[in-house]
Amino acid sequence: MKTLLVPVDFSDCAPFLLAEAVRFARAFDARVLLLHASELPHGVSETTLVTPPDGGAPVPARELLRRDAEAHMAPYVKQLSDGAVTVATQVQFGHVAPTILASVRRERAEMVLMGTHGRTGLARATLGSVAEDVIRHADVPVIVVRTQHRPDCASRDCAHCTVRHTEVERAVDFESDG
Numbered sequence: 001m002k003t004l005l006v007p008v009d010f011s012d013c014a015p016f017l018l019a020e021a022v023r024f025a026r027a028f029d030a031r032v033l034l035l036h037a038s039e040l041p042h043g044v045s046e047t048t049l050v051t052p053p054d055g056g057a058p059v060p061a062r063e064l065l066r067r068d069a070e071a072h073m074a075p076y077v078k079q080l081s082d083g084a085v086t087v088a089t090q091v092q093f094g095h096v097a098p099t100i101l102a103s104v105r106r107e108r109a110e111m112v113l114m115g116t117h118g119r120t121g122l123a124r125a126t127l128g129s130v131a132e133d134v135i136r137h138a139d140v141p142v143i144v145v146r147t148q149h150r151p152d153c154a155s156r157d158c159a160h161c162t163v164r165h166t167e168v169e170r171a172v173d174f175e176s177d178g
Contacts, residue, residue: 001028005109007035007100007130010072010166013147017115018076020145022083024113031086033107034076036069037099038091044175046093053167061172066091068168097133104140112142 006021008014025032040046040061049058059067069091080087090107092099104112116131135142 001030001110003033003107003109004028004030005033005035005100005104005107005112007037007096007112007114007134008073008076009115010036010069011115011147013115014076015079016147017113017145018079019083020143021113022080022085024111024143025080025085026083028111030110031088032080033103033109034073034080034087034089035100035103036073036089036091037096037103038065038069038093038169039096039099040065040093041173041175044172048175050172050175053171061175062093064168065093065172068166072166097130097137100130100134101137104138109140111140112138114142114144115147116144 004021004025006017008017021032024030044050044061046060046062048061050061050064051058052064070089073089073091077087077089090103092103094102100112100114103109112134114131114134116129131142131144135144
């Protein structure tokens with residue numbers, strides 16, 4: 001295997017997923033491709049100007065989200081590199097599951113390793129399941145790692161994880177609210 005695709009969502013559980021990525025990458029002598037798939041909120045275009053949370057001149061939403069994602073991936077790259085794994089990163093825009101699947105094809109990834117928050121019931125029905133969509137449509141094996149709730153986590157459980165809520169993402173979401 002040459003490429004292990006690892007989608008990351010910047011949740012508190014992502015470092016746990018990366019520990020598994022190190023294990024798989026070493027076992028298969030593969031490089032890890034970290035992918036953050038970002039979906040612009042309804043009503044926000046790629047060129048919508050958004051003022052960064054730390055101030056400064058307004059920046060197009062896509063560029064602001066890209067910079068934020070790259071900054072959030074830097075510690076992930078360090079964690080993988082410290083595990084002696086070759087790593088590359090990508091930030092892509094679009095609906096999350098189709099964006100992951102497109103990256104699998106484009107990068108010729110032989111396997112996907114992704115986390116799941118394990119939402120059930122109404123939370124799963126309203127929020128959907130990216131992992132389930134990827135599993136159903138991927139042409140390569142998909143390994144799903146179930147996150148484990150930690151007492152220090154801000155969310156009451158993994159099913160209520162505050163994914164997609166970096167400070168920049170909240171600023172972009174705010175633009176969709178008017």
